[in-house]
């Protein structure tokens with residue numbers, strides 16, 4: 531059994547990346563699998579990280595959300611050029627509860643909240659003007675008071691079953707450590723680069 535808590539190490543590597551990355555140290559790629567068995571990948575931002583897993587937020591009608599509701603098995607990958615590190619995470623994703631999503635939505639800048647209402651993420655947009663019209667419409671609708679979280683916008687928590695840490699080494703002799711979770715806890719193993 532491993533003495534190291536890999537999720538605590540993810541938090542530690544992220545904290546170090548924040549000191550060095552010029553922008554978006556929280557960015558990670560998220561891979562999902564469609565009903566046809568084909569993968570798709572895009573960037574999202576990690577907005578929650580603790581012993582339970584990693585949380586990101588998105589539009590529930592988006593391609594990624596539709597895919598992971600049908601097949602919860604996802605993969606995440608962070609890469610920070612500035613620290614020469616990569617972290618890969620694999621596991622099932624499930625929806626966060628309403629209170630958690632509400633709290634995060636309330637913390638976002640007002641314009642981002644309006645943007646969440648305006649975007650029909652991943653569906654066809656017939657011209658930029660249409661999006662601007664929708665932004666204006668929701669800005670007017672929520673002109674007074676707090677902007678409520680749209681029902682179609684929430685978060686997912688990825689509960690890791692595998693976490694691999696990669697650190698750049700000289701002459702491509704990189705360091706890799708893979709953690710896998712079973713009923714007893716985390717086991718770790720070194721991998722050839």
Ligand SMILES: Cc1cc2nc3c(=O)[nH]c(=O)nc-3n(C[C@H](O)[C@H](O)[C@H](O)COP(=O)(O)O)c2cc1C
Pocket residue numbers: 554557570571572573574575576586587588589592593594595651652
């Ligand atoms: C650095 C970066 C961070 C992003 N963060 C998010 C995010 O947290 N949530 C999100 O829905 N989209 C985010 N996006 C946009 C997604 O990459 C993607 O374009 C969008 O979610 C639609 O993906 P889908 O059609 O596969 O669902 C981000 C893009 C970049 C480049």
